[in-house]
Amino acid sequence: MSAAMLLWVIVLSGVGTLLIRLLPMLWRGKSAGAGANGALRRALDAIGPSAIVALLLASFWSMVEPAAPLRGILPIAAGLLGVALGKRWLKTIAWATLAGVAAYGLALWALQSWAPMG
Amino acid sequence: MKAAFFRGLADSFSIAVGYIPVAISFGLAAIYAGMPPFMAVLTSLLVYAGASQFILVSLIAGGTSAAGVVGIVLLMNLRHLFYGPALLAKLEGARRRLPAIALAAGLTDEVFAASVSKLGRQPADQREPWYAGLQLGAYLSWVGGTALGAYFGHDWIQDAPVVSQTLGFVLPALFFALLLEIRKLVRKRVLAAAAIAALLALTALPAYAAIVLGMLAGAFVAWRV
Numbered sequence: 066m067s068a069a070m071l072l073w074v075i076v077l078s079g080v081g082t083l084l085i086r087l088l089p090m091l092w093r094g095k096s097a098g099a100g101a102n103g104a105l106r107r108a109l110d111a112i113g114p115s116a117i118v119a120l121l122l123a124s125f126w127s128m129v130e131p132a133a134p135l136r137g138i139l140p141i142a143a144g145l146l147g148v149a150l151g152k153r154w155l156k157t158i159a160w161a162t163l164a165g166v167a168a169y170g171l172a173l174w175a176l177q178s179w180a181p182m183g
Numbered sequence: 184m185k186a187a188f189f190r191g192l193a194d195s196f197s198i199a200v201g202y203i204p205v206a207i208s209f210g211l212a213a214i215y216a217g218m219p220p221f222m223a224v225l226t227s228l229l230v231y232a233g234a235s236q237f238i239l240v241s242l243i244a245g246g247t248s249a250a251g252v253v254g255i256v257l258l259m260n261l262r263h264l265f266y267g268p269a270l271l272a273k274l275e276g277a278r279r280r281l282p283a284i285a286l287a288a289g290l291t292d293e294v295f296a297a298s299v300s301k302l303g304r305q306p307a308d309q310r311e312p313w314y315a316g317l318q319l320g321a322y323l324s325w326v327g328g329t330a331l332g333a334y335f336g337h338d339w340i341q342d343a344p345v346v347s348q349t350l351g352f353v354l355p356a357l358f359f360a361l362l363l364e365i366r367k368l369v370r371k372r373v374l375a376a377a378a379i380a381a382l383l384a385l386t387a388l389p390a391y392a393a394i395v396l397g398m399l400a401g402a403f404v405a406w407r408v
Contacts, residue, residue: 066243071222074249078239078256079229085260087287090267110408112269113299114362114369115377115401116262116394120292121358122381123390127353144352148359158297158360159197165356170349177345 089160136176187309191316194301198293198317199324201357202233204350206325209236210332216244220333227329230292231322233354234391235259259391265398266295270314273302277310286311289318291325293357300365369405377401 066074129137147168151161205331206227215225218240228238228288235256242252274286298314305313366374387397 066246066249066336068222070249071218072225072258073250074239074243075222075226075229077253078235078370079231079252080262081257082230082232082235082263083284083288086263086267086290087284088267089264090271090287093268098195103271104406106272108402109269109272111369111373111397111401111405112265113295114365114374115398115405116265116292117296117299117362117365118374118377118401119381119394119397120296121355121362122378122397123385123394124355124358124387126385126390126393128355133377135270137392140352141355144208144356148356149363152360152363157197158357158364159200161360161363162197162200162353162356165359166349166353167358169352173348180270181189 140169140172140175143172184309184312187305187312190305190309191313191314191318192320194313195298195317195324197357197360198297198321201320201353202291202324203328203331204353205233206328207241207332207336208347209233210329210334211336212237213240214336216240218243219229220330224326224330228328229301230256231289231325232260232263233257233325237300243367257403259389262292262391262395263290264396265395265402266290270298271303273298274310274314277307278303279311280361281311281315286314286318293354294318294321296358296361297321297364299368300361303368344388352407369401372407372408373401373405376404 125141128141144165147164148161148164151164152158155161155164191338207269209227210220211221213226214220218226226236226239230239238259239252239256242255247255267290270286270290273320284371297317302310302314314323339394379399380400384393
């Protein structure tokens with residue numbers, strides 16, 4: 066792909082993504098005069114938490130190799146435990162995230178040290 | 184208002200912790216795929232949607248047509264259709280000064296998730312500047328991380344595969360921390376419906392489609408109860 070075409074791809078992808086984010090906001094902004102009713106409001110409020118659950122599962126899905134599921138699951142379990150303990154003791158999301166990443170990295174390192182891949 | 188903006192900027196640290204390593208990886212991937220570094224940074228500046236940027240790079244490297252690349256990137260980002268209305272619901276009652284385009288431009292998965300978790304705790308008149316600070320911090324970390332990866336990343340990561348693999352856990356860890364934070368905001372059956380739908384969909388569909396189905400399942404259950 067030529068540099069000019071690549072530039073067009075990037076610009077069109079950027080404008081399209083912006084419109085995907087913007088247009089529903091403009092639509093809702095115009096129709097929100099009366100406010101959302103109870104059921105619609107509950108549905109809108111549920112989208113965020115539901116998205117977090119789905120994003121979490123989708124990110125795990127790509128990390129577990131079907132050929133060696135334990136090798137993927139054990140570090141993930143250690144990482145989740147690290148996040149949970151980090152959240153309990155350190156309170157903030159950022160530190161909990163870092164605690165989970167540290168636990169994941171340690172478990173990964175330990176697994177690869179004891180049972181290196183062939 | 185300034186204080187709320189800077190509080191949002193500070194709260195973006197949790198997102199930046201997740202973004203910077205992934206953005207560095209994106210910068211690296213773009214360079215490996217043959218993109219000039221400034222094009223990699225331009226992609227992050229204009230598209231600003233993590234997973235679809237990786238797909239964009241791999242499709243370009245694979246020789247996909249320009250129309251095909253744009254179509255697939257936009258298809259992947261369709262889940263963002265639902266974020267704007269949900270964000271506006273959180274801003275209801277708040278004083279609005281920014282145009283919608285300024286609120287929409289930085290509405291990524293992670294900014295949306297962090298907003299869902301924390302926006303309700305901000306005083307109503309400070310929600311908009313807090314959100315502006317949050318999304319600006321996230322955006323700068325993503326673009327800055329991409330620049331680091333595109334211009335300097337190769338030397339750092341090449342000889343440390345465990346570090347490289349560990350960085351892959353940053354975003355899942357962030358999502359789990361956010362889930363622990365917001366799990367009491369909705370009924371358990373809503374989260375369970377989202378999880379079951381996403382898991383079932385993941386067995387047969389690409390991740391972006393599974394995410395949309397999970398969101399719709401959770402919203403549907405919340406709408407029915």
